[in-house]
Amino acid sequence: MTVSIVKFDGSLESIGRAIELCGGFDKLDKNDRVLIKPNITFGGWIAIPPYGMVTTSKMVEGILWKLAEHGCNDISIGEGTILGVLGSNTRRGFSQTGINRVAKRYGAKLIDLNDGPFDYKNLGGIKVGISKIALDADFLINVPVLKTHAQVKVSLGFKNLKGCLEVASRKAFHMKGLEHLICLLNQSLESDLTIIDGIYMLEKGPDAMIGVARRKNLIIASRDAFACDCVGATILGFEPSQIAYLREYAQLNNRPMDVNAFQIEGERLELLKEKLMWEVNSGEELFEFAGITGLSVPHPGQHICSGCYANLAYSLGLFGKVNPNLNLGDTRIYSGRNGVSQVTGQRIILYGNCAIQSNNKTNHTVSIAGCPPKTMSTLFFVMRTLLSKPRMFKAILFGSPQLLALRAGIYSGNLPKWRLYRLPEFDKSHFREPRYQGISRVFSKWRE
Numbered sequence: 001m002t003v004s005i006v007k008f009d010g011s012l013e014s015i016g017r018a019i020e021l022c023g024g025f026d027k028l029d030k031n032d033r034v035l036i037k038p039n040i041t042f043g044g045w046i047a048i049p050p051y052g053m054v055t056t057s058k059m060v061e062g063i064l065w066k067l068a069e070h071g072c073n074d075i076s077i078g079e080g081t082i083l084g085v086l087g088s089n090t091r092r093g094f095s096q097t098g099i100n101r102v103a104k105r106y107g108a109k110l111i112d113l114n115d116g117p118f119d120y121k122n123l124g125g126i127k128v129g130i131s132k133i134a135l136d137a138d139f140l141i142n143v144p145v146l147k148t149h150a151q152v153k154v155s156l157g158f159k160n161l162k163g164c165l166e167v168a169s170r171k172a173f174h175m176k177g178l179e180h181l182i183c184l185l186n187q188s189l190e191s192d193l194t195i196i197d198g199i200y201m202l203e204k205g206p207d208a209m210i211g212v213a214r215r216k217n218l219i220i221a222s223r224d225a226f227a228c229d230c231v232g233a234t235i236l237g238f239e240p241s242q243i244a245y246l247r248e249y250a251q252l253n254n255r256p257m258d259v260n261a262f263q264i265e266g267e268r269l270e271l272l273k274e275k276l277m278w279e280v281n282s283g284e285e286l287f288e289f290a291g292i293t294g295l296s297v298p299h300p301g302q303h304i305c306s307g308c309y310a311n312l313a314y315s316l317g318l319f320g321k322v323n324p325n326l327n328l329g330d331t332r333i334y335s336g337r338n339g340v341s342q343v344t345g346q347r348i349i350l351y352g353n354c355a356i357q358s359n360n361k362t363n364h365t366v367s368i369a370g371c372p373p374k375t376m377s378t379l380f381f382v383m384r385t386l387l388s389k390p391r392m393f394k395a396i397l398f399g400s401p402q403l404l405a406l407r408a409g410i411y412s413g414n415l416p417k418w419r420l421y422r423l424p425e426f427d428k429s430h431f432r433e434p435r436y437q438g439i440s441r442v443f444s445k446w447r448e
């Protein structure tokens with residue numbers, strides 16, 4: 001099966017060309033019920049830079065335009081964002097990415113897959129709730145982003161289908177073998193066409209709090225989701241065999257993993273290869289700009305969900321911004337299913353129910369419960385635990401207006417590293433500005 005690689009030149013036609021080159025609509029009947037599954041991981045009350053993290057509305061528009069040309073008129077766009085993080089929900093995600101506006105223009109329905117209904121399937125001995133809407137679609141178009149992932153190395157088409165799961169099943173994936181279950185999910189729910197949105201790519205993904213985006217201007221498409229992911233992984237700098245869920249899928253389905261075995265149309269793959277980093281050290285990444293020492297956040301590998309990970313990362317990023325140049329002695333924050341090996345004199349913080357259940361509390365341990373703990377509670381907990389009383393009161397006194405503005409969605413709590421996204425190569429029109437972003441920018445400038 002063919003994989004097309006096309007340069008995105010800013011036009012909808014270049015997206016259409018990627019679809020045509022791989023014969024993307026060859027099996028599509030104009031009366032089919034089409035479901036587009038973008039990757040909108042997050043839609044909260046702050047605007048995290050979307051570049052390389054979520055699917056552009058430009059890519060979705062190109063697909064809708066091509067579907068309209070094909071005569072399709074039963075089109076839905078379905079996603080289920082993470083919940084419990086900075087007020088994240090799917091409707092807000094559609095709105096912040098501008099996908100709601102392009103959907104309206106082309107008459108496509110917007111569906112929050114988190115609302116269900118779900119069909120329950122047994123994947124590797126685990127009962128997993130999969131969106132019935134995704135399972136029942138006649139033609140599923142999977143539109144992930146070209147990004148790396150701190151837990152599974154790359155997050156492309158295979159991984160994007162995890163957004164079709166019931167929230168409880170997503171959490172279970174992290175505790176019961178993430179890579180194995182991603183492989184099995186793609187055996188049960190197959191994409192008819194995968195289009196990787198490579199207008200931007202993300203190093204140290206999957207989020208822009210720690211990750212860093214770059215412009216790449218690529219569209220990678222195929223009716224063969226496996227081949228498409230292998231090509232995407234290669235562009236990001238991995239041998240497909242390094243990606244465990246692709247390796248297992250290849251073994252189960254007797255598929256070659258050598259990209260030379262695929263028919264590639266368009267650009268030359270060899271000239272597009274990058275070497276992106278995927279592993280992260282959350283503590284270093286979040287504090288390097290703030291001069292904070294003595295605090296480490298060991299990464300729990302695959303045993304943490306996006307909810308805990310994002311709330312903690314964002315709270316620590318903000319903490320570092322408003323409390324620079326602190327020495328916190330020897331403090332460690334454990335999250336997810338992460339076993340603690342405590343050394344005398346260390347202060348241990350257990351973050352979230354999983355960390356609490358996986359470890360015995362000791363005299364030197366404090367904890368915050370929740371699955372995941374709420375964002376505001378996390379922020380106050382971090383300040384209360386890491387700061388002296390006078391410093392905490394000062395931080396609350398001077399930080400309260402920003403916290404209120406943050407909660408109201410008119411201030412994004414810009415992290416210093418996000419200045420990168422003011423460069424002209426990061427084009428907001430690929431997403432459309434959220435309503436309050438202009439106000440937020442003015443507020444941020446005043447803060448700096």
Ligand code: SF4
Nearest residue numbers: 305308352353354371
């Ligand atoms: S506590 Fe955190 S890591 Fe554990 S299941 Fe809940 S959200 Fe996931």
